[in-house]
Amino acid sequence: MTTAGTTLVIGATGTTGSRTAARLTAAGHRVKAASRNATPVAGAEPVPFDWYDPATHTAALDGVDRVYLIPPLGEADPAAVMLPFLRQARTMGVHRAVLLSSSAIPQGGPAVGEVHQALPELFEQWAVLRPSWFMQNFTGTHAHAVSIRTEGVIWTAAESGRVGFVDAEDIAAVAVRALTDEQAPDTDLVITGPEALGHDDIARIVTEVTGRTVVHRRLSYEQMRDRLAAQLPVEFAAILAGMDRAIAEGAEDRVTDTVQRLTGRPAHTFRAVLARETRRDG
Ligand SMILES: NC(=O)c1ccc[n+]([C@@H]2O[C@H](COP(=O)([O-])OP(=O)(O)OC[C@H]3O[C@@H](n4cnc5c(N)ncnc54)[C@H](OP(=O)(O)O)[C@@H]3O)[C@@H](O)[C@H]2O)c1
Structure with missing residues (x-):
């Protein structure tokens, strides 16, 4: 069973974000597609968003109840950039966050591992994708x-x-389940x-x-x-x-059964x- 809502997809022009946005809109979900130039994405509402420009954050989060998160690329300390945004997201009504991390980065580990660590404390529903x-x-x-x-x-x-x-299509298919299933995974998924x-x-x-x-x-x-x-x-x-x-x-x-388990x-x-x-x- 799935739930309705509006998802802010960050990195909506990128490898996983574009596929996640396309799958969400094809399934009839509302999507705000975030990128620095508010690039049009079929079926979605394009919004300007830059991790390094907090002035773009409030409008991007308006009316949103869930987020797909790509960390700022090449940033040595993504937690410093992402956590203020995530606190604002929670204040503005976001209750579910799905973060793209990596199989190589454990919870609490370097870089985005710190954001992974903080996610369960910030959101009642969450998942960390570790492809x-x-x-x-x-x-x-x-x-x-x-x-x-x-x-x-x-x-x-x-x-x-x-x-x-x-x-990346399989990552997006898992992201869609994690964003829209009535029960969020509330765990990390390799x-x-x-x-x-x-x-x-x-x-x-x-x-x-x-x-x-x-x-x-x-x-x-x-x-x-x-x-x-x-x-x-x-x-x-x-x-x-x-x-x-x-x-x-x-x-x-290693191989895992995550794709089979979440997508069938x-x-x-x-x-x-x-x-x-x-x-x-x-
Ligand atoms: N490649 C792999 O094998 C692999 C494996 C595991 C994990 N990962 C992880 O995957 C992540 C990358 O995800 P991806 O491949 O889906 O993305 P991607 O194809 O690298 O695209 C990056 C996205 O981020 C946006 N972006 C860039 N700078 C931004 C900024 N300052 N503010 C807001 N948005 C910005 C870009 O949009 P605009 O340029 O249009 O703004 C684009 O949509 C990395 O964190 C990497 O560690 C990669």
Whole structure:
């Protein structure tokens, strides 16, 4: 059973927010789609929203009773930016919050883990989505997708470590359940795809589905950090390279039944997602 209401979707132009907003409006729910330029999103009311501009927060929250939260990207201390907004949201009548975190970040852990820690104290109904790495990192505009297209190479320091890669559509489907089911999850949910794959497997499947040869090239932690630092602040590059190292050590080698349990259908395979997204791009 689902409940009615108006959801503020933050990051409504992004990978998970756009899919969450689309699924909510398709199911007949009211959505305010938040992004810095109030970009139109089909079926939703676009609203300007910037984490760093509190003047945008009151209008975005007006008439809203639930929120989907993407943290400010690249922010070292997301709690400092997000908690004042979340307190205001509660004061203005928001009773349910669904936060996008990551399988790599535990409750109370660094960065958005602090917001995770605070969520149950702020909202009577809540969920923290902790997806593994997105399958969409290999499609669209992510760095892996770009190097696949331009060089036929996936560069990582993940060695042969396996990851429960997950479809962003499956994350959105879980988000919709968490936002609209009469009973909120009131817990964190580690979300994965149906199987754990290494980057060699990813390269092989991309090759098979697209017909273009793609290989996985192994870098050391330092090589990966320096490669990323050409495009990102060095501290952030070090964090991302460290995540690859954690994958090499087995930190992401797991699958969960969250998608099946919340949506009633199995999680999509990487092969199926790639075929779907390749058709969409072509
Ligand atoms: N990629 C992965 O494998 C992976 C795995 C697990 C977890 N995650 C987590 O996923 C999160 C990213 O979520 P996503 O992929 O759905 O988003 P995304 O595609 O990275 O898009 C970011 C969204 O945030 C908006 N945005 C950017 N700066 C903003 C600001 N200052 N104020 C308000 N909105 C702002 C952007 O909209 P505008 O630019 O239009 O304003 C956009 O809609 C990160 O926290 C990451 O840790 C990623």
